Ligand SMILES: [Zn+2]
């Protein structure tokens with residue numbers, strides 16, 4: 227239908243509003259491939275495309291379309307709403323993820339928004355820990371995209387919890403800002419794709435991740451990235467969990483004399499015999515990590531087990547070394563099996579690590595809860611925390627000094643050219659940080675500096691510059 231002259235203004239407006247999307251329907255990246263974009267990345271890019279902060283987009287656009295008002299529009303976008311605490315699951319599943327999916331769909335009128343989260347993965351119990359709380363990214367991918375002139379984004383696969391490597395480059399993902407060394411929440415009211423939300427430093431660098439992993443873990447990570455990748459491109463809807471139950475049941479019948487004890491021994495989870503029985507009966511669905519473990523140990527593909535395909539045991543040979551692999555799947559009972567001597571040794575290894583790591587990220591890497599570590603290893607915990615704190619303080623002072631030096635130079639250059647001092651906003655622009663709110667210390671320094679120049683202006687020219 228085209229506009230015709232007789233349409234009233236109101237009708238015209240209604241027509242326009244009903245056929246146009248409220249927000250720019252940005253093209254998601256990588257759809258159809260294992261590197262498809264995650265919904266949080268999409269929201270971030272959407273806010274960038276509209277030159278607003280993520281907080282503004284969420285508060286004033288998305289939340290109006292939520293069934294439950296999770297965030298109130300009269301809340302300033304600066305308010306660190308509790309919304310962001312739960313919002314990490316937007317890339318995964320659950321009510322926030324669904325609501326966000328619906329809201330973005332409505333705002334962009336795109337039909338492919340649901341591809342960007344894990345809502346289709348109905349085969350796993352709805353456990354939020356499947357997605358990461360902190361941003362992980364591959365600097366090689368970022369650099370390549372930048373060079374190719376294509377939009378930078380965060381693939382969904384990077385945000386799946388067990389994965390530590392980039393599926394393309396097979397190298398460790400970055401976990402903290404190369405400048406301020408802080409970990410960046412995966413979603414924040416001022417999230418940016420390629421910049422740190424704390425120091426605004428670009429995350430597109432050529433600095434390789436310094437951390438290393440064993441050859442064994444590398445192999446596991448490559449296996450994992452392939453498994454997850456093939457799940458992400460699978461077009462089939464995972465309708466229910468019966469296919470997993472059928473697969474397990476079939477395997478038990480064929481290779482384990484239909485006996486739970488034998489089956490649990492094959493899977494190296496003798497202590498989970500009753501659970502295994504529940505999985506075969508379909509009374510419960512295995513935790514995602516456990517499901518991955520089954521696939522790993524039986525040598526079957528995650529896609530096959532989830533789509534009910536029959537599989538044979540072409541498994542792994544030596545059970546001894548396989549036991550060690552459990553730690554990569556994080557399926558051991560965390561509390562009873564902690565080897566204190568080993569953990570202490572591991573903690574002490576971080577003493578010399580440069581740049582120092584936050585205690586939180588260390589505990590996450592060791593896969594032991596932070597509170598437990600602090601209680602059981604108070605001396606080590608205190609040492610590491612203090613070291614990190616001091617390092618960060620020194621960093622802050624150094625950064626401030628660098629900013630002050632730059633400011634001095636910028637004011638001086640400006641004064642030489644214009645016989646006046648730059649205004650606050652001009653100064654920010656000249657310093658290449660127009661989007662940053664200066665810290666009070668830096669602001670005070672600016673006032674102090676321009677006073678000196680105003681004195682000079684008075685002395686030599688008898689006027690105050692037009693900009694001050
Ligand atoms: Zn990469």
Ligand SMILES: [Zn+2]
Nearest residue numbers: 403406422425
């Ligand atoms: Zn930073």
